[in-house]
Amino acid sequence: MDSGDSSTGPVAVACIAFITVAAVFAAPFLTLGLAIADGGVEPSSSGLTGVPDEYLADVQRAGSICAEVTPQIIAAQLDAESGWNPTATSSAGAQGIAQFMPGTWEAHGMDGDGDDKADILNAHDAIWSQGNYMCRLVEEVKALKANGTVSGDVTELALAAYNAGVGAVRDHGGIPPYQETRRYVERIIEWARTKYTMSRGGMAVGQLSPKLVMLDDTQIDIAAMNIAATWYGGPSGYTYKQCTWWAASRRQNIGRPVDAHMGNGGYWVESARRLGYQYGKDPQPGDVMTIRPGTLGSDATYGHVAVVEQVDADGGIVISESGSILPAPILTRYSRTQLDAVRDNIWFIH
Structure with a gap:
């Protein structure tokens, strides 16, 4: 040059x-x-660490779809959702490592491992779907920010939307005042910065x-x-x-x-x-x-x-x-x- x-x-x-x-x-x-x-x-992104070996490639891939959702965010989110348990279920009906609700999975579940199936209990499918769905939420909250409907950090808003729904974020003009949602967002941001980032x-x-x-x-x-x-x-x-x-x-x-x-x-x-x-x-x-x-x-x-x-x-x-x-x-x-x-x-x- x-x-x-x-x-x-x-x-x-x-x-x-x-x-x-x-x-x-x-x-x-x-x-x-x-x-x-x-x-x-x-190869990883910004010193990714702490991810189980069997999911490392999935997390890196899912965290490279959009700039706002890094591999560290994906890793911390999976930890918060299921503790890396691919067969986890919740009392509300959420399933798999990324804890998708069946209705959300039906609309947004994707084949992440190339077997032509989108299986909510297949961790490779679920992590790939999580990254894509989070980036879709990023675009939605960006649009809401652009027209003045919501304010706040885009990644945090997308995490809140993942937990409580875009409608709740829109209706409250930002992160909803739900204790569970606010704790969820804070935990993931903190874990992404500390638990899943390696300092070199x-x-x-x-x-x-x-x-x-x-x-x-x-x-x-x-x-x-x-x-x-x-x-x-x-x-x-x-x-x-x-x-x-x-x-x-x-x-x-x-x-x-x-x-x-x-x-x-x-x-x-x-x-x-x-x-x-x-x-x-x-x-x-x-x-x-x-x-x-x-x-x-x-x-x-x-x-x-x-x-x-x-x-x-x-x-x-x-x-x-x-x-x-x-x-x-x-x-x-x-x-x-x-x-x-x-x-x-x-x-x-x-």
Whole structure:
């Protein structure tokens, strides 16, 4: 994302619209934030923790449908509803891990595991249905907020609607004054923040050596890693915080080849060819991921670069990336499906 001809060196400019800022909020399948697993990082969202292994993938998926309903909210809600019991029933007739009433299930139950059935007692179906239903409630309470009928936090209003119904939220102009509903909302918000969120400040993550040191769930502590908050390669190189600065700095940090004059991020593969660096289409830990302009939400002129910190067994990758509008470099994950969809416009410099 630095400007400049790849053969003569870049002219420094601000690293503006890039992948994470441009795309993460527009693409629900892109998850920011990762949980620690076996010395690496495991895809989740904002450090998800505490979820039973058999439901982890379901919770992550259901918590990636809309921004207001995170995996942590889904997890805390399931805990509050049933204590993770897939066959739970209530005196009121609610059933399953997400405690759907039969009438609500009839209208909103979905097949979550691909067996062509929507079973209220199938936890995979119920969790997927919960995420979709919660996001539907989000849209309903947003509409009520837009016309001035209700006020309050959208996620809290949606939780109240899940517990007491949208009609009760509408009639009371917000969270209803029911002790049960208010306690329900407060408990889920608190559990999502504490019980189901992992703090990673000071922890080391990734498959590379040295590992990344984290400031928090998403931001990288460059000071702890002895990476300088200054130009890379001097004033004719890469400006601090730009995507190219981070890619070059991290590559130097792990002892991989890099040059201070590789040009715009989206065209580093041409510079790699010129410099004799190996490159290809299949990612390996430590690779630079170079992304053509406009691909995956990158800048339409400069493109983007990032560093592959981990390659998962399913073919997805975890990258570290930077940009001038971020307070620090961050982590992002792309699935194998996402990478395959843009294969013609990305390269990996080994």
